[in-house]
Amino acid sequence: MACWVAPAVFIVAASGQSSLPSDTVFGRWMFVTGWAGSLVLLSFACSWVLPLLTSLVAGDVFAAEDRLGTWRHLIMAVRSPRRIFVAKSLASAAVIVVMEVGLAASSIGGGIAVVGNRELVGLDGHLIDVGQSAGLVLLAWACVMVASLAFAAVGLLGSVALGRSPMGLLTPALLAFVLQAAQLLPMPAAVRLALPSQGFLAWRGLFTSPAQIRPVLVGLLVSLAWVVVATALAYLLFVRRDFTDLASDGSARRTLLVAALPVVALAGVSIAVVALATPASGSGIDKVKVEESLATSFAHLYRLQSRELHRPDVSEAQLGASASCYRAGSAGDDQGPGNDWRCAVSWHIPGATAVGTALYQLDVAAEGRYVADGDGPKEVNGYFQMRTPSGDAANPLWQIDGLVDLSSRSSSKG
Known part of the structure; x- marks a missing residue:
């Protein structure tokens, strides 16, 4: 019962x-x-x-x-x-x-x-x-x-x-x-x-x-x-x-x-x-996997944020989001779990020639799940709430839950 x-x-x-x-x-x-x-x-x-x-x-x-x-x-x-x-x-x-x-x-x-x-x-x-x-x-x-x-x-x-x-x-x-x-x-x-x-x-x-x-x-x-x-x-x-x-x-x-x-x-x-x-090697967590996963999640959630703010919708292809990540405490190998991952996500702003950039701090767990905490700019991921036409709502880009596939091979290794 x-x-x-x-x-x-x-x-x-x-x-x-x-x-x-x-x-x-x-x-x-x-x-x-x-x-x-x-x-x-x-x-x-x-x-x-x-x-x-x-x-x-x-x-x-x-x-x-x-x-x-x-x-x-x-x-x-x-x-x-x-x-x-x-x-x-x-x-x-x-x-x-x-x-x-x-x-x-x-x-x-x-x-x-x-x-x-x-x-x-x-x-x-x-x-x-x-x-x-x-x-x-x-x-x-x-x-x-x-x-x-x-x-x-x-x-x-x-x-x-x-x-x-x-x-x-x-x-x-x-x-x-x-x-x-x-x-x-x-x-x-x-x-x-x-x-x-x-x-x-x-x-x-x-x-x-x-x-x-x-x-x-x-x-x-x-x-x-x-x-x-x-x-x-x-x-x-x-x-x-x-x-x-x-x-x-x-x-x-x-x-x-x-x-x-x-x-x-x-x-x-x-x-x-x-x-x-399985083709995975090592811990199954590396720089390329983290970058691809975070860029994909950011693009999807950016569209969700645009919808809640009543902005014109854009596709993932139009955004062209990409991420550049590194481990602050590593010796240059940039792989494995840890809370010292730092990433910068870039995307093409619709209707403008400028390129947007958002910073994230990642805590990557050993089983592949990670949490990316937004570190600015404040208009994108700096606050946990955003003001929408219908009132305050949770900002989907403030914290991002993601998952790295441990069993796959990094695309940089073929």
Whole structure:
């Protein structure tokens, strides 16, 4: 019930606040369209809610029988360890799916009811119409659901392998915490994309044009591989357990090794396959990618700003926006994440021979998302609000949310 009610309550409460969670992806658009609220909640759920839900449901589904000492009664009643494993696995997966459907339905319904069914601004600044926004938001929730089932499979494995130990309950949440910490560290793009937590981040690529499909597909395939391997290991350990020995809960050292080694091998194989399948090198973030992404976002948002100010519309081709970026703290390589990126965006002013220039300071995260803060001129991106014929409105060029595709090759390298 909390999953089906709390998201709508959160969106209603957020709509009554004067400030927005602008540090969260799509947070700055929560007052514009109801679809943004669902995506804000999705981003938060990927960080904390979904790992905890999988821990509570899948991480304890087998260990509870060990703590209560009810395995012998269950085996006598059902007589088939295989049937018990399948029933418990399907039951836990069904509960997780129902809870995630509740999160999605509640956040979407609450956002549309409170804010309205309007266009969504993508992570490259382009406007996404209402029908496409609905499809993309639902697809994003579906992709994340596959990733959460991978953590649920790890929970099943921990519940079987660790027996009555409470660590089985904490396995998915602990794995999510470790992977979130790892995501903050500098690492090759192939390693980052091969982590099972990639599915919790890759959905953002659906909201660019063209969509960044490769990271999404990699995240789905990696998640499915973890579902298959972790569930198969849990099944093998469970059906081979001696339930006649009341002192054994399946948590012997050999059992733990059998459970851990294949998972480590899966991680290694995933990294190797992703490294061969994707053309990205290094961190996947470099000068050319940042410049192209920022110039594209600026051009789209400039058109949005012109529309709100009731200026004549111009096309991206007429603007001819380009960006020149560098890292203030780098040794000249200008690549990798950091908050020391500085960019100057230039564009052709419609109806004039002059060339406009706007400055931005960028904070580029390791997963490819960046926030560009406007640094003047004040008429373009110097203030967070602008005066329009219909009143004050948020300036779309003041802060720009963007996304660099880690899996692609920089165009300067072919």
